Amino acid sequence: MLFGRAHPCAAATHEDSGGDLDRRLLIGHGLSVSGRPRPITPSIEPAEASELHGEGFDVPIAFAAKCSLPLRGRFHGACLLGGERQWAEWVELEMVVDTNHGRNPCGAIEEDRSGTGGNSGFLGNPPGILSRRRGSGMIRTGQRPIGTWSATMRGSMTMLSTETVIRCSDPKVAAIAEKVHRGERLTCGDGLALYETPDLWSVLDLANLVRRRMHGNVAWYNVNRHLNYTNICALSCHFCAFHRKRGDDGAYEYTIDEIRAEARTAAAAGATEMHVVGGLHPWHPFEFYTDMLRAIHEEAPRLHIKAFTAVEIVHLARISKRGGDGSDGIREVLLELQAAGLGSLPGGGAEVFDDRVHDEAFKGKIRGDAWMDVHRIAHELGIHTNATMLYGHLEGRMERLRHMELLRSQQDATLLAWAGQQGIATKNAQVVLSGPDECYPSLRLPTVDTCDTGYYQTCIPLPFIPDDSVLERLYGPTGLENMRTLAIARLMLDNIPHMKTFWIMQTLPASQLMLEMGGADDIDGTVVWYDITKVEGEGTHQEVTVQDLHRVMRESGLEPAERDTLYRRVTRNDAEWSVR
Template sequence: MADDVARLKVIREKVEAGQRLSFEDGLAMEESHDLFELGSLANLVRERLNGDLGFYNVNTHINPTNVCVYTCDFCAFRADLGEAKAYVMDRDQVIERARQAASRGATEMHIVGGLHHKLKLDYYIDVVRWIKETAPEIHVKAYTAVEIEYFSKITRVSTEEVLKRLIDAGLGSLPGGGAEIFHLEVREKVCGAKASTEQWLDVHRTAHRLGLHSNATMLYGHIDRPLHRIDHLVRLRELQDETGGFQTFIPLAFHPDNSEMSEIPKPSGMMDLKTMAISRLMLDNFPHIKAYWVMLGLKTAQIALSFGADDIDGTVVHEKIYHEAGAETPQEVVVDEIRRLITEAGRVPVERDTLYRQVNRGDGRWTSGERIATPALAVLNPR
């Protein structure tokens, strides 16, 4: 206990001075049982960056297919080609989903899915194009680095060329999925067949060079240990130092149901909040940390707004991946409920678009204003 107090005292001094925490500091926080001190430190950084603002967006998810060449142990969403639950959305279905999103005022469509054995890159490009042709005002955040790397492999062109073709079709940014855990000791066991750590990082590096912003994630609470999680955060921090292209980090709580790892219990609420706080403290150069309510649950996501998170995600319609894995959260939360949760947490609700511009609504239409600044980021970023 005395060692814990002493180590956290040194970490507090660093945080208050705006100094970068080391790998060893990260491990010390992982080993600490003082959740409230970690939360207090994370909240200090969170308010330094984003004040009392609590961000959300009006979005919808679309998973074009669940058929996938990869068989990741943690995934309950995927299907084999001949399986009864296998599906591929056609043009009319995608267009109808875009129309639904536009009619309810969505500013973003989030697209991720399986890597179908028989679908060509053209299909995935067409999905983006069909959406933009139907609802040009909607921002398309599409395809994880794992998907981009797979598209590159099947077409035998560079990831840069794949990204350029998607941008031409209307791609606006990349989601952060597929990162899972970077450390080889874990990655080989849970998702060894798909894009490597280096490939995942390089896709985002390339996207940032092309002017795209992206998100980053970490799937925690399965066979990962503190060493693996801190290693993951440090690698993300290093790439952000290099490119500055990441907007948001989303810690993703593992859901074991219906997966090959169903014997592993879900992460506890303690682990959820601790991981949120440590993420905020280690990722000093990330503007935003998101509490993804679909995986955390609404109550934990609300509390996370005092443990480093400044974003609670959005209305999230038609989410399939985590609900297949046993998420018991609703498929959709209305804006009034999101705003109430944020206000009740002592934060000021702000609707943002994908690029963190404030959304203004009136007369049934919406517009994006200026990008919401995080003025203290330059102080925390040692570059």
């Protein structure tokens, strides 16, 4: 008996009269059109299909039977980031529906990478994008499977990568593409070339290639709740429309009892995470924050508490009088917060690690070196963290790239130190683990199950929203700049496992594009309410359902996977959930 997961891909359309099956219907049932060569595409006979069991198989099998369509499958390994570009040690089964069977073959999908085809419906037909063409010369029919289902079940599941070569119109990008294919690290100069090239499509293709290597066709989300416990803040950052002074219109602060109620509501809704951040309240004592964590933990012991930006941690170290705001004080504060229920740190407050930009836009806030010191100490204590970058205001592109480089260097130091303690050979802080064949080791980034030190789990590029801030005169980044920045971050940050498109700030439609073609593998979660962007943009939507997120991901050709804060898969029955 074989276990696996069905995987949705691009599908052609099909009319009831005998043309193409409806594309959205196929994708919604986890089916894809066979339209390109596969490394191994074993046949699945109808009698053998009944032997398939696993998440996502039952519906595709039943749907294909109803439509009188044969199913074919292939073993699908996610080729992870590394110089050898070998398949991963785990293998995933992909279900493929062959719409050529008894149908008009003109609906087959052919890869047209010349850039000369017809309009694809999204900014024309750029190079490197799949084109659906009709007519002679563009049809692939009668594609024969390689091997048989039974033989493949008995044989080795190790396969060599057959990655599509990305053709680039810009010679500079072509040279960078070679580095990406070889698994080599990009420089800031490479990143600047990717920013400046008009060949945006190749940049997106490269980022998507890296995402597929690292995560296959999985897209992550979580069921979470945000708690912004106060907007009263001692700082007055120019970019921030969230902060208020006590007595200002709109100023608020939660009591401990109100925070308890929020935790109960989150737990009743089945949330796995409470994300807690707020302003630097000038009068709350340190004990308020430990009491807040204990209250959440008492009301909802299973909720993972991700709380306090590095800016807040430094503020707490100052008011706690436990060694000041230096490394010793920060360590003591983090230890006390851990004891009270802190699970991880978010990545907010990083903004851009540049003193010029800091002095113009964030004066009074901690600088990049202090922010990184907080995260370094957290990692040493086994606390996982995220990292953000706020862009599209007063910074330049090279300043963004240096920000990425600093994050990458710190992640290198963290993982290399841990690997050295474990006696594990490393390459660019990617830990070498044995793959399906000892001759072909896979390069894999650590996970919470394989690495007992803290590290950056996720990078979250955040576009600046100028509404109602002192910097309202600025326009903020465009949609294409958002796409390009996230893609470049995915390519530069080769040692940070996940790249998140924060849908509240990017918008849900843009986040869908970033999942499908821009290198993102995470869309954040259901959220409910996020006061920071609710203030900065009245039109920002605050909540989506799990069904909404599933639809967005499946339309992108990706498999939705619920996670907890530490990227462990969640199995759910309404509000009841477990980690596996």
